[in-house]
Amino acid sequence: MTEQDPIADPMTIPVEEVQLRCNRCNKPITPATAILTETGYRCAECVRAQQRVFDTTKKLDPFLGFAVAALISFAGSWLAGRLGFFTILVAPAIGTLITNAVRLVVNRRRSKALNTAVLAGAIVGALPLLIMAIVPLLRGSGLLLTGGGNLLPLIWRVVYAALVSSSAYAQAKGLRL
Ligand SMILES: [Zn+2]
Structure with a gap:
């Protein structure tokens, strides 16, 4: 060659x-x-x-982040239960609210652990009312077969949990400048 x-x-x-x-x-x-x-x-x-x-967070920050995210997510899930379709619009806004509130509480410190804690908090906060929506369906076993309409509130709660947690997590991650 x-x-x-x-x-x-x-x-x-x-x-x-x-x-x-x-x-x-x-x-x-x-x-x-x-x-x-x-x-x-x-x-x-x-x-x-x-x-x-x-990676600037202090030891307690992920716990604070988790608590704040869980509280706001829970309050939001209560609201979302009354909104039906509008959950799709409101849940991402609640995700934004969570991210901003956590930022304030931890004084804008950041880390991967904090992002994960925010994600976990947002999911855990959405769970109580989601579980409460499932329980009646399980109790009245016939409901599942007959009343498709009874599933709708549950579906919105699932949508809420998915949207609020992914929104809060994406923004917590995206806020690195
Ligand atoms: Zn370089």
Whole structure:
């Protein structure tokens, strides 16, 4: 095989020469070591440094985050039970409320553990009324077969639990600037 001019034949350019740079420190990185983040490709050092910056919570913060998320989610689920279809619009807003309230309570500190605690709190807060909607259906066994209409409140509670928790979690994660 003869040595070819790389410019004449682009296929012979080694992969490493394709200039990929960390979008934070601008250091050249190879596709093998590049880490794709929400804001683009970064080198491993920058990603690690960033994670340290974002892990600023104190020991109690995840517990506070959980409690605040659970309380607001519970209050929201009570409201959602009266809204039917509008649950779809209200639940994400309650998710936003949860994220903002938690931010205030923990003084804007952040960490993955806190995000997970917010997610868990939002789900747990939506559960009591969801379970209460299931219990009557189980008791009156005939209801499940005859009254499809009785399932609707339960469906909205499930929709609420899914939307409020995913909304709160996505925003808690997305608030990293
Ligand atoms: Zn970098």
